[in-house]
Amino acid sequence: MGALEDRLPDNILFTTVDKFLNWSQKSSLWYMLFATACCGIELMQTGASRYDLDRFGAVFRATPRQSDLMIVAGTITHMMADRVKRLYDQMPSPKYVIAMGSCANTGGPFYKDSYAVLKGVDRIIPVDVYVPGCPPRPEALIEGIMKLQEKIMEKKNLVRK
Amino acid sequence: MEAKKIYEILSGRFGSAIQQFQENTLPPSIVVGHQAIVEVCDFLKKAEELEFLSLICLSAVDMQEKGKMAVVYHLGSMRQRHTIVLKVELDRGSPHVRTVGTVWPVAAWYEREAYDLLGVVFDGHPDLRRILMPEDWEGYPLRKDYVYPKRYHTWDV
Ligand code: SF4
Numbered sequence: 001m002g003a004l005e006d007r008l009p010d011n012i013l014f015t016t017v018d019k020f021l022n023w024s025q026k027s028s029l030w031y032m033l034f035a036t037a038c039c040g041i042e043l044m045q046t047g048a049s050r051y052d053l054d055r056f057g058a059v060f061r062a063t064p065r066q067s068d069l070m071i072v073a074g075t076i077t078h079m080m081a082d083r084v085k086r087l088y089d090q091m092p093s094p095k096y097v098i099a100m101g102s103c104a105n106t107g108g109p110f111y112k113d114s115y116a117v118l119k120g121v122d123r124i125i126p127v128d129v130y131v132p133g134c135p136p137r138p139e140a141l142i143e144g145i146m147k148l149q150e151k152i153m154e155k156k157n158l159v160r161k
Numbered sequence: 162m163e164a165k166k167i168y169e170i171l172s173g174r175f176g177s178a179i180q181q182f183q184e185n186t187l188p189p190s191i192v193v194g195h196q197a198i199v200e201v202c203d204f205l206k207k208a209e210e211l212e213f214l215s216l217i218c219l220s221a222v223d224m225q226e227k228g229k230m231a232v233v234y235h236l237g238s239m240r241q242r243h244t245i246v247l248k249v250e251l252d253r254g255s256p257h258v259r260t261v262g263t264v265w266p267v268a269a270w271y272e273r274e275a276y277d278l279l280g281v282v283f284d285g286h287p288d289l290r291r292i293l294m295p296e297d298w299e300g301y302p303l304r305k306d307y308v309y310p311k312r313y314h315t316w317d318v
Contacts (some may be wrong), residue, residue, distance in 0.1 A: 078313055079295045085315075115278075115302030115309070116293055123316040 026149040032067040033060040037074030039101035039135040046138040064090040075103040076118040088125045099127045102134045164189035190246035202264045219271035221279040225305040230256040260286040278303040
């Protein structure tokens, strides 16, 4: 501890603006209430009492306007892809995307010869974290969220451009 | 009732519209002329002893080598505990057949699927739109000569 901190009371802390901004952002990752296939069941379980995603400050919002994070949980068909893109565009920045499960990563079990399925959601929107699995267990999704939080902490907000 | 018996009843009533009895397919099936399909279905549903009240499945098959498109109807009767399969063969160039939605309303959904994936047109269908693919998709993905597009809207497919 520096000499300055020793002279101040305990409830005063030092940090950098970047760290403070990133910390507040990573601690309130509101994700959009949205799932398209079987992975959605694991997402619900992750949000429910046993795994309790709220512990990480991640609660669901029923509108893209209030969401910071889109968890793409499930198969995206070409029909749905336009809608996913539009939902992503409706989210305010800064915004993040987790591709949950093989389908969202690569098309998964539908990769070969499917006429209707989009082969990976990164073809339409930028993805920050990929969580593998078919479906991933809630622990895996939580790990994905923690990885995203690490990524957010690395961000530099106040740099001269 | 045996499939053979059903075939005989239908032949007796519809004559040459009932084209063929295929005993060795599983389950045995009856090939029906496409002009008569609605009347045949209506008869099968309403006749006593037949009572095919449910259309279990309706699908289409691309028979490219024969230049045909077939539509296959799986019918079932809970009361009589029997099933039968009807087939109609259509010209692959312009596959048109009358809708059986007037006999079994559920056919509307199956017919949309057959239209979406194989391009069979069901005349008289109240709402013949694509059901699985986007509405502006081009071509019919389950046709044997279908070439998958490289791009759709703004992305690689
Ligand atoms: S990755 Fe597996 S579990 Fe998840 S949506 Fe696809 S098929 Fe379903």
